[in-house]
Amino acid sequence: MMIRADRTAKEGRIRVCILAPSLRLLGGQSRQAAYLLETLFHEPALKMSFIPHDPILPGVLRRLQGVKYVRTIVTTAMYLALLAVRLPRVDVVHAFSASYYSYLLSVLPAILFARVYHKQVVLNYRSGEAEDHLKRWRLTAAPTMRLATAIVVPSDYLADVFARFGLVAHPLANILDLSLFRFRQRTPLRPVFLCTRLLEPLYNVGCVLRAFAAIQKRYPEASLTIAGDGSMRSELEQLSLDLGLQRTEFIGKVPYEAMPRLYDAADVYLNGNTIDNAPASIIESFASGLPVVSTDAGGIPYILTHEETGLMVKCDDHEAMAASAMRLLENGALASRLARNARAWVEGAFSQVAVRQQWLSLYERLSGEQRTRNHPVDGERTCEGIAEEGAR
Numbered sequence: 001m002m003i004r005a006d007r008t009a010k011e012g013r014i015r016v017c018i019l020a021p022s023l024r025l026l027g028g029q030s031r032q033a034a035y036l037l038e039t040l041f042h043e044p045a046l047k048m049s050f051i052p053h054d055p056i057l058p059g060v061l062r063r064l065q066g067v068k069y070v071r072t073i074v075t076t077a078m079y080l081a082l083l084a085v086r087l088p089r090v091d092v093v094h095a096f097s098a099s100y101y102s103y104l105l106s107v108l109p110a111i112l113f114a115r116v117y118h119k120q121v122v123l124n125y126r127s128g129e130a131e132d133h134l135k136r137w138r139l140t141a142a143p144t145m146r147l148a149t150a151i152v153v154p155s156d157y158l159a160d161v162f163a164r165f166g167l168v169a170h171p172l173a174n175i176l177d178l179s180l181f182r183f184r185q186r187t188p189l190r191p192v193f194l195c196t197r198l199l200e201p202l203y204n205v206g207c208v209l210r211a212f213a214a215i216q217k218r219y220p221e222a223s224l225t226i227a228g229d230g231s232m233r234s235e236l237e238q239l240s241l242d243l244g245l246q247r248t249e250f251i252g253k254v255p256y257e258a259m260p261r262l263y264d265a266a267d268v269y270l271n272g273n274t275i276d277n278a279p280a281s282i283i284e285s286f287a288s289g290l291p292v293v294s295t296d297a298g299g300i301p302y303i304l305t306h307e308e309t310g311l312m313v314k315c316d317d318h319e320a321m322a323a324s325a326m327r328l329l330e331n332g333a334l335a336s337r338l339a340r341n342a343r344a345w346v347e348g349a350f351s352q353v354a355v356r357q358q359w360l361s362l363y364e365r366l367s368g369e370q371r372t373r374n375h376p377v378d379g380e381r382t383c384e385g386i387a388e389e390g391a392r
Helices: 005-011 028-040 059-066 070-089 100-116 130-136 156-163 205-218 233-242 256-265 280-288 318-330 332-349 352-373 379-391
Strands: 014-020 046-052 092-097 120-125 150-153 192-195 223-227 248-252 268-271 292-295 311-313
Touching: 014 028, 014 070, 014 100, 014 352, 028 046, 028 092, 028 280, 028 352, 046 070, 059 070, 070 100, 092 100, 092 352, 100 120, 120 352, 130 156, 150 156, 150 352, 192 205, 192 256, 205 223, 205 233, 205 268, 205 318, 223 256, 233 248, 256 280, 268 280, 268 318, 280 292, 280 332, 292 318, 311 318, 318 332
Parallel strands: 014 046, 014 092, 092 120, 120 150, 192 223, 192 268, 223 248, 268 292, 292 311
Antiparallel strands: none
16 A cells, blocks of 8 residues: 555654664664665655664763663663653654563563553564563563554564464565675585674574584585674684684674675575574575575574575584585585575565565554554554555
8 A cells, every 4th residue: 555645745754763773783673673764764755763772871971881780771761761752753663672671671661652652553573582482471571562553573483473372463574685685606616604693592603613513524625704793702712613623713793784795705604593583694695695504493494495495404403504515515506596596585575665665554554543543553453454455
């Protein structure tokens, strides 16, 4: 459903405020928030604004954010103050959400403020830990999520998870700017490997390192780049030494604008997650023509089809990961076919025009019902309406 210019002119632009981590916290949420803001900023029917989950305090108060524990208190207080002051001036609150304490501290307050101010709120939940979150946090998760006007998730996998808890969530794909990623056929395929995950337990980069140890026994010239940072960096660097790995480099956090060059320089992408939703790194590898070997964690089987767009192994099975990676090196035809199929899938599933239009339709629907009813609509009806529009 297109936003009609006459209606927009008469009623004014729809004021949408996105709440998400800032780009200082480089991750999937912050990247998608930046993509969405950039994509929608010049839409004449919208007036976009942004509140970071992690605002920077002004002046000398900023020093408090360098003090452990204190920074959580002062940053949260600043965030709540911004919600109180700015949310009354918007029509739709679009809250990006992870799980557990991130949901509790950053998203739940936004939902409650939105209800107090009679605003429409989109809960844009994006964590692969959704099932555990909903199961363990029974008092603060599902009951409060029902207060949102609509729940939107980036994958069919998460929609299925929410359905098991009686919550209706509409899958709406991430935005991907394909122009940033140069598709390159790797012929012949070199043993040049890449992993771009945060160095945290759930990303299981240790599995990738163990797989690479097996690969390097057969291909001594093989190299591995680990792009990302996190609490396990020292432990993983020590594991690399213990395994006797050569040509293995931990390059730390990489600015997003430099990521396409990193994908382009590699020939095989390795992903060892034990928990995940629909990792952007796999989708970006697909866009770049980079063959992928991944575990089957969480929602990965929803975006990677084994033997068609990539190769998939069981979680924490580094031997199977190594065998699959070497299979690609030894079968160039297979690697090329997987890369072509993956790029074609990305082009169909992540069309920037289509995704932008779905968000416009959602904002327009919520804003229109807000004006006519002056209270939040039922989340299930909203999501069904979006699905009906997509089927037309």
